[in-house]
Amino acid sequence: MVQKKQPEGPQTPALLQILQWSTRPLEFMETCAKRYGDCFTVKLGGSTPYVFFSNPQAIEKIFTTAPNLFGVYSILRPTVGDNSLIILEGDRHHQQRQLLMPPFHGERMRAYGQLIFQIAEKVTSQWTKGAEVTIRPFMQEISLDIILQAVFGLNQGERSQQLKPLLISLLNLTTSPLMFALAFFPALIKDLGPLSPGRYFVQRKQKIDQLIYAEIHERREKLDPSRSDILTLLMSARDEAGQPMTDQELRDELITLLLAGHETTALGLTWALYWIHSLPTVKEKLLKELDTLGSDLDPNTITRLPYLNAVCSETLRIYPILLQTVPRVVKSPMHFMGYEFEPGTFLSPCIYLTHRRQDLYPEPEQFKPERFLERQFSPYEYLPFGGGNRRCIGAAFSLYEIKLVLATILSRFELALAESGPVRPVRRGVAMAPASGVKMVFKGERQN
Numbered sequence: 001m002v003q004k005k006q007p008e009g010p011q012t013p014a015l016l017q018i019l020q021w022s023t024r025p026l027e028f029m030e031t032c033a034k035r036y037g038d039c040f041t042v043k044l045g046g047s048t049p050y051v052f053f054s055n056p057q058a059i060e061k062i063f064t065t066a067p068n069l070f071g072v073y074s075i076l077r078p079t080v081g082d083n084s085l086i087i088l089e090g091d092r093h094h095q096q097r098q099l100l101m102p103p104f105h106g107e108r109m110r111a112y113g114q115l116i117f118q119i120a121e122k123v124t125s126q127w128t129k130g131a132e133v134t135i136r137p138f139m140q141e142i143s144l145d146i147i148l149q150a151v152f153g154l155n156q157g158e159r160s161q162q163l164k165p166l167l168i169s170l171l172n173l174t175t176s177p178l179m180f181a182l183a184f185f186p187a188l189i190k191d192l193g194p195l196s197p198g199r200y201f202v203q204r205k206q207k208i209d210q211l212i213y214a215e216i217h218e219r220r221e222k223l224d225p226s227r228s229d230i231l232t233l234l235m236s237a238r239d240e241a242g243q244p245m246t247d248q249e250l251r252d253e254l255i256t257l258l259l260a261g262h263e264t265t266a267l268g269l270t271w272a273l274y275w276i277h278s279l280p281t282v283k284e285k286l287l288k289e290l291d292t293l294g295s296d297l298d299p300n301t302i303t304r305l306p307y308l309n310a311v312c313s314e315t316l317r318i319y320p321i322l323l324q325t326v327p328r329v330v331k332s333p334m335h336f337m338g339y340e341f342e343p344g345t346f347l348s349p350c351i352y353l354t355h356r357r358q359d360l361y362p363e364p365e366q367f368k369p370e371r372f373l374e375r376q377f378s379p380y381e382y383l384p385f386g387g388g389n390r391r392c393i394g395a396a397f398s399l400y401e402i403k404l405v406l407a408t409i410l411s412r413f414e415l416a417l418a419e420s421g422p423v424r425p426v427r428r429g430v431a432m433a434p435a436s437g438v439k440m441v442f443k444g445e446r447q448n
């Protein structure tokens with residue numbers, strides 16, 4: 001059989017496709033999928049073919065192919081740096097994952113349970129009865145406090161407080177689709193004068209770097225190996241040659257965790273609160289389940305609640321926070337699905353389109369947690385955290401956080417949606433966020 005070269009796709013100019021992907025990504029993907037099916041090639045990689053997949057067999061092939069056959073391409077490189085886990089490949093990627101996974105799993109993850117409750121209570125105590133609140137910034141404050149604590153540890157202090165607004169303002173910069181589009185032209189992400197859009201980005205990044213380097217230097221002077229935070233862990237690590245990580249390597253990994261570790265979780269929480277409050281039957285069922293816990297919230301019991309779990313899964317299905325996985329770069333010719341992929345081609349499992357497949361998720365545009373109680377989905381059918389050797393290292397941690405924060409808020413407070421219609425997702429950098437940030441009225445303590 002003659003192999004076809006690569007899947008078909010729109011022939012419009014690359015610049016137009018980048019603009020569509022930046023401004024109206026869902027419409028762009030849906031239009032392509034309708035016309036070309038579940039594998040199509042777009043022009044987001046300049047002259048390099050960039051292939052989207054929403055076919056579970058193709059996704060399985062990508063996730064199970066030996067990691068050394070792929071490189072990686074990420075538009076986040078200018079932000080996170082060359083030594084970030086997101087950018088690393090091969091053995092270094094594998095070693096760094098081995099180092100970073102344990103703090104986000106098992107007992108070490110569960111040690112954050114009480115802290116998550118405390119931070120959720122502290123942040124929501126700012127709400128006043130009868131007032132309208134925009135949910136997203138509060139969820140961002142919660143998740144940022146938690147990740148800062150995990151990364152820098154108990155004595156985070158003043159420097160953490162300075163880092164918080166800077167990290168938020170760096171992310172806010174990317175809310176403009178044009179700033180996002182700029183990421184496709186790395187040469188422009190520079191300070192090219194007062195009016196250049198890259199200037200703000202570079203200035204904010206420099207300020208963040210200064211604070212991170214100051215923290216690294218201070219810790220180097222009095223390293224306390226008994227501390228359990230991630231910075232201590234990274235500073236104590238040695239490579240095969242016995243060498244510690246350099247300041248630059250530490251910086252890249254810390255900024256990666258701070259950014260990847262809070263924005264996504266905050267958006268997941270915001271969407272979950274939106275769906276729960278827009279569907280009375282979902283809210284009723286969930287409260288009934290949460291009420292079985294009584295007043296003593298126990299993290300381990302919360303994480304095992306089946307309906308809460310189904311609500312979280314459906315939240316990350318219907319509008320996945322990230323639309324696609326990090327693109328894998330083909331290193332030597334690959335054949336699958338009847339296509340031939342040349343070296344250099346970007347292969348990207350498309351989370352959004354896979355989660356919207358009719359054959360897997362009937363009435364895919366409806367929010368129905370029950371689907372996750374009725375059947376199990378394979379890792380190639382349901383992939384909010386990507387998959388294979390690059391699957392999100394924070395998946396368990398963020399689900400743990402989302403469940404504990406939801407339990408804290410829902411079991412204690414009465415909230416009501418203050419939106420006049422359905423909330424649509426909009427691009428916020430690489431993530432998808434609810435357009436309005438989700439407006440709600442805080443009605444006070446719940447009366448049981």
Ligand code: HEM
Binds near residue numbers: 097324
């Ligand atoms: C709801 C929350 C989150 C979502 C939806 C999410 C989603 C993702 C996705 C889709 C990927 C790409 C995986 C791939 O290409 O196959 C990823 C990678 C990654 N995530 Fe998350 N993430 C979340 C929370 C977190 C948290 C809390 C952390 C911090 C601990 C984190 C750190 C990372 C890192 C470091 C990578 C790169 C992994 C690698 O390349 O080996 N994420 N995430």
